[in-house]
Amino acid sequence: MSVLFGWVLPYIVLIVFLGGMIHRMLAWTHIPVPFKLTVFPSPDTTCGAVADLAKEAIGFRSLWRGKKGLWFMSWLFHISLAFIIVGHFFGIGLLGQQFTMFGISAEESEHLSALMGTYAGVALVLGLLMLSIRRISSPTVRFISNFADYLALILLIGIAGSGMYMRLFAEIPYSVVQEYLVGLLTLHPIAPPNHPAFLFHFTMVELLLLYFPSSKLMHSCGIFFSRWLITRPHERQVILK
Amino acid sequence: MSESVRIPFLSKDNSHMNLSFVPTEDRPKAAIEILGEMLKYKRSLKLYLDVCTHCGACAEQCHSYLGTKDPYNMPVARVDLVRRVYKKLFAPGHSIFRAWDGAKDIDQETIDLWYKYFYQCNQCRRCAVYCPKGIDTAEVTIAMRELLAHLGLVPKFHAGITKNMKLTGNNMGTPIPAILDGIEFLEEELKDETGLDIPIPVDKKGAEVLFNPSSSDLFTNTDGMMAVAKIFYKAGISWTLSSRITETANFGLFFHEPTLREHNRKLMEAGKELGVKRIVAGECGHGWRTWRMFTDTINGPLPFPVVHLFEEVLEYMKDGRIKFDKSKNPEIVTYHDPCNYSRGGNLIEQPREILRACVENFIEMTPTAQYSFCCGGGSGILMDEAMELRMALGQPKAESVRNTNAKILCAPCAICKAQLPTVMTYHKVDVTVKGLSDLMGRALIL
Numbered sequence: 001m002s003v004l005f006g007w008v009l010p011y012i013v014l015i016v017f018l019g020g021m022i023h024r025m026l027a028w029t030h031i032p033v034p035f036k037l038t039v040f041p042s043p044d045t046t047c048g049a050v051a052d053l054a055k056e057a058i059g060f061r062s063l064w065r066g067k068k069g070l071w072f073m074s075w076l077f078h079i080s081l082a083f084i085i086v087g088h089f090f091g092i093g094l095l096g097q098q099f100t101m102f103g104i105s106a107e108e109s110e111h112l113s114a115l116m117g118t119y120a121g122v123a124l125v126l127g128l129l130m131l132s133i134r135r136i137s138s139p140t141v142r143f144i145s146n147f148a149d150y151l152a153l154i155l156l157i158g159i160a161g162s163g164m165y166m167r168l169f170a171e172i173p174y175s176v177v178q179e180y181l182v183g184l185l186t187l188h189p190i191a192p193p194n195h196p197a198f199l200f201h202f203t204m205v206e207l208l209l210l211y212f213p214s215s216k217l218m219h220s221c222g223i224f225f226s227r228w229l230i231t232r233p234h235e236r237q238v239i240l241k
Numbered sequence: 242m243s244e245s246v247r248i249p250f251l252s253k254d255n256s257h258m259n260l261s262f263v264p265t266e267d268r269p270k271a272a273i274e275i276l277g278e279m280l281k282y283k284r285s286l287k288l289y290l291d292v293c294t295h296c297g298a299c300a301e302q303c304h305s306y307l308g309t310k311d312p313y314n315m316p317v318a319r320v321d322l323v324r325r326v327y328k329k330l331f332a333p334g335h336s337i338f339r340a341w342d343g344a345k346d347i348d349q350e351t352i353d354l355w356y357k358y359f360y361q362c363n364q365c366r367r368c369a370v371y372c373p374k375g376i377d378t379a380e381v382t383i384a385m386r387e388l389l390a391h392l393g394l395v396p397k398f399h400a401g402i403t404k405n406m407k408l409t410g411n412n413m414g415t416p417i418p419a420i421l422d423g424i425e426f427l428e429e430e431l432k433d434e435t436g437l438d439i440p441i442p443v444d445k446k447g448a449e450v451l452f453n454p455s456s457s458d459l460f461t462n463t464d465g466m467m468a469v470a471k472i473f474y475k476a477g478i479s480w481t482l483s484s485r486i487t488e489t490a491n492f493g494l495f496f497h498e499p500t501l502r503e504h505n506r507k508l509m510e511a512g513k514e515l516g517v518k519r520i521v522a523g524e525c526g527h528g529w530r531t532w533r534m535f536t537d538t539i540n541g542p543l544p545f546p547v548v549h550l551f552e553e554v555l556e557y558m559k560d561g562r563i564k565f566d567k568s569k570n571p572e573i574v575t576y577h578d579p580c581n582y583s584r585g586g587n588l589i590e591q592p593r594e595i596l597r598a599c600v601e602n603f604i605e606m607t608p609t610a611q612y613s614f615c616c617g618g619g620s621g622i623l624m625d626e627a628m629e630l631r632m633a634l635g636q637p638k639a640e641s642v643r644n645t646n647a648k649i650l651c652a653p654c655a656i657c658k659a660q661l662p663t664v665m666t667y668h669k670v671d672v673t674v675k676g677l678s679d680l681m682g683r684a685l686i687l
Binding site for chain 2 (some may be wrong): 027031033213
């Protein structure tokens with residue numbers, strides 16, 4: 001089992017995930033946009049449009065305009081997810097020593113890393129649970145939900161839940177995980193840490209990434225394409241006087 | 242076919258658009274072919290079918306859903322009617338994944354549902370303002386109506402209007418001699434009202450401005466047309482109408498791109514023939530969007546600009562050529578943003594600036610500007626047969642207007658002017674609907 005999930009699957013996942021994602025984005029860029037679809041008021045310059053896009057991607061401005069409750073759940077979930085992904089790179093990559101560059105001791109850095117990870121994890125789980133409850137409890141949202149919408153939530157809750165379990169009850173040293181991942185990346189795979197929570201967590205991530213390019217999760221890339229259609233600066237060829 | 246799905250108001254003759262009827266049993270197959278073609282040249286369509294996450298942020302923002310309470314009128318559910326076919330036949334990924342996404346085969350009932358629900362969308366684009374992915378359901382509606390048109394499914398109303406346009410150069414189907422008669426009558430009215438010889442020139446070569454009114458201005462909203470004549474007269478601008486085309490409203494935008502192109506080309510040719518310096522578009526929402534946003538694509542860089550009447554009037558105001566007397570409009574006035582002015586065509590501040598200059602009491606309604614609700618008549622849902630639907634679609638707007646306690650509702654768009662009076666009466670809101678030109682005409686100091 002651990003040979004399949006720990007050694008073979010990661011490479012397949014990486015190829016499917018990256019290849020699929022790039023393929024889908026290229027497919028979008030290859031289709032023409034015959035008409036200008038700007039929704040006004042819109043920025044006049046490319047810089048303005050990029051700033052607009054950034055505000056949207058970071059602050060979820062459109063959701064803020066509507067129901068604030070949905071904005072809060074969605075924003076909490078996405079922002080904590082972003083924190084956690086970055087945290088994984090730094091935490092595992094630098095073994096929790098990333099904050100020593102701000103002049104604190106190695107021990108304090110590890111502690112801070114763990115603390116931030118815990119907070120972000122709690123926020124992530126909270127966000128996910130709120131979004132799930134909304135999807136199940138509201139008749140209108142249930143009406144528009146497919147199995148895929150629930151599946152994405154289930155996978156993410158599984159990942160976040162197992163991550164929090166490791167964080168709170170069964171901590172695995174960063175170094176063990178780092179060793180395993182470095183092995184994978186340098187094409188000298190070693191056995192994954194033999195730890196049920198870790199294996200579950202890692203497998204769920206693999207499943208999610210496998211599913212990613214075929215799913216609605218592609219909105220993470222698509223949002224930039226679709227928003228660009230309506231925010232890109234509109235140069236009017238004819239100016240008054 | 243289920244009982245609830247009926248296809249009403251279908252046109253029996255679309256030959257003027259070169260559209261033929263596809264027999265009922267062949268429709269699903271033909272629809273798949275057309276959809277496949279569209280996905281190759283409309284990035285918006287493919288993106289919008291791909292990136293939706295079913296978050297439901299659009300539902301509460303759609304006046305169509307708020308007014309009818311029909312779950313398929315949530316923008317997301319409306320688009321899902323296509324998305325499920327897209328997922329089945331065109332989407333990338335394994336068929337199991339696509340099945341989880343709600344993939345479903347296309348059948349006759351699907352097409353009936355398309356017809357029913359894409360003709361309950363006003364293409365107002367309010368959902369695009371609230372959708373975190375910026376999905377503009379109007380784009381999907383336009384594409385799907387085009388697909389339906391190729392199957393021969395066009396409402397009687399829309400087919401009639403495009404036929405009128407083709408035959409007479411205006412949507413009302415008024416022949417040119419009648420138009421000239423009407424204009425003569427308006428000139429006499431102007432003489433009676435002001436004592437001045439204010440001309441409404443037609444086909445005057447070498448005029449500075451070609452004014453392209455909404456054809457309803459010539460017959461039903463004549464105050465607006467006369468106001469425009471007065472403004473040009475006072476500003477000392479040489480202007481003209483064209484007998485070739487007296488229509489800003491371009492119904493092609495709603496369901497048939499070739500008609501959109503032809504209409505646009507007609508106006509460009511009229512402008513070139515008369516040798517004008519610029520074209521000024523009259524009060525019409527979606528017409529303005531086609532001139533403002535689509536002309537460059539359809540007819541390339543133009544030899545002259547297309548500007549809106551409000552932009553033109555603002556220039557006159559800044560130059561001091563015309564002045565308004567506010568006291569002529571003492572009533573409380575509120576302003577309805579036609580969807581294709583605010584979201585569609587960047588006319589948000591201009592009409593307000595003019596309003597503040599020519600009325601004493603101007604108050605905003607909530608929501609307003611780019612957040613404003615549609616009147617419920619957008620995209621040509623103006624047929625008498627659909628009165629019940631129209632009143633439901635107009636309900637959110639009626640509530641916005643009611644809360645202002647205004648006496649005059651300024652709605653500078655021919656479709657809004659046709660839709661709002663009935664909506665306001667039906668929902669018992671005591672307000673008079675007027676165009677901005679009417680108010681300008683009343684306040685203009687001659």
